[in-house]
Amino acid sequence: MPAVFDRHYVKRLDGPNVKKGKNKKDLADQVIADIRQFKNANNCDRMVVVWAGSTEIFTTEAPCHKSLAAFEKGLVDSDPAIASSMIYAYAAIRMGIPYANAAPNLSADVPALMELAAHTKSPMAGKDMKTGQTLIKTIIAPALAGLDAADQAGVYVEPSPLDPDGDSKQKRIYFESSLRIQPHGGETVREVKSINGACEILIDWPHGKRGPFYQSAREVVQAALEGKATPAQAREAFAALAAHAGILIGDSGS
Secondary structure, three states: OOEOOOOOOOOOOOOOOEOOOOOHHHHHHHHHHHHHHHHHHOOOOOOOEEEOOOOOOOOOOOHHHOOHHHHHHHHHHOOOOOOHHHHHHHHHHHOOOOEEEOOOOOOOOOHHHHHHHHHHOOOEEOOOOOOOHHHHHHHHHHHHHOOHHHHHHOOOOEOOOOOOOOOOOOOEOEEEEEEEEOOOOOOOOEEEEEHHHHHHHHHOOOHHHOOHHHHHHHHHHHHHHOOOOOHHHHHHHHHHHHHHHOOEEEEOOO
16 A cells, blocks of 8 residues: 655655655545554454654654644644654554554654543554664675775775775774763773774664664764765764763763
8 A cells, every 4th residue: 555655754765655645634544544444454453553664864853743733733734844654653543553663763752642642542662673674784784885885985994903904895984083982881981983883882772762862873874884974974973972871981082
């Protein structure tokens, strides 16, 4: 069945199987109809909706998220602060169906949808799900892809200390100066010298602490791995996150 999709929220994807409607309220009503049809066709007694779509762009809480009335007005007005995942969340919660968010999006984590869930008694859960997709995308895939993208972008790359001859494709893109952090709940001080090292820490970041600072840093570090941002920008974003989280204990570049 067609999906609610807008490239504004997931810029590197596209597809023809997309719902059309006069506004976002119309799209939400279409999703509700789809859920009802699925339930009836499959004789389901109970249902759970899990959002497992691609990670949407970083967003923060907006006025339309403050209350259910504001959110529903935002749907009618097609407010740009209402992302596709929020439309699915609204549809599920409006029907009294449990909703779980398996991606690091704002999704249902706003006062308006919490208000709706309290009214319909719909359980809500999740801010992300550890599926291994991030590990593959941020570490394994760039390593297998080699250095072409980095070379074309003019990014400074050194051989890994484990590969002094530079023959392996597993290269590390180094910062000009390192950062020292003490990870959450740990006693060991860790030195972060590269974009790859920052990625490894972001993958293991506690799920309960993945707020807006985390999402912003993750996007910049990922862009740097893909040659779309500089190592300096990735370092700055990661350092800001570490400082915000209270785990930054040393910055040799400051």
